[in-house]
Amino acid sequence: MLTSVIAAREGSSIFPQITDVFPDQEVIDRTFINTREDSKVVDAVKATGRRQLIIAGLWTEICVAMPVIQALGEGWDVTVITDASGATSVEAHEVAIQRMIAAGADMMTWLALAAEWQRDRARLATAEKMTGVLTQHAAGSGVAHLWEQQLLKTLVPAAAG
Known part of the structure; x- marks a missing residue:
């Protein structure tokens, strides 16, 4: 309201x-x-x-x-x-x-509230929007989220052990 x-x-x-x-x-x-x-x-x-x-x-x-x-x-x-x-x-x-x-x-804080409302990253209807909000407004948390996503997408060579 x-x-x-x-x-x-x-x-x-x-x-x-x-x-x-x-x-x-x-x-x-x-x-x-x-x-x-x-x-x-x-x-x-x-x-x-x-x-x-x-x-x-x-x-x-x-x-x-x-x-x-x-x-x-x-x-x-x-x-x-x-x-x-x-x-x-x-x-x-x-x-x-x-x-x-x-x-x-x-x-x-606003971020704690938003995270409670999101609760689960599998809630895809809002997860993408939440990611956008994080990267634009959550300072270090937004940067950390982007870095985490980049790491998750990085392939590890089989020879790496």
Whole structure:
């Protein structure tokens, strides 16, 4: 689920790098800082029938922490994607993460989440796309994956022992 804050205001729309990943997802425009106070967002979340929220966004100390802490208080299972969130400073980000952990939230990175969703490299419908994401966005992990694939394709001469 994607939300924006007063999208008509210049600089308030979501980056196309994010919306392009979810082309069929309608962006819910909101005015509330805490998305858990916006009935459009709350109703859309409830309509999914799910009980787990996975949240990332700007600003970690405000637009992420506020709904995370409220959702935890309402009994939701909440996971925050720490490296897909950002704050006004490193300290603000770290303190917000500490607050959310203290409130009961789980923390993950985007790569750990993607790997959990992929689970099995034999799931070919998504494995190729996952490889593309890894090589473009996972820094050393992407390079290591490419190297591993190259090694697996390298024939070893029978005389090598």
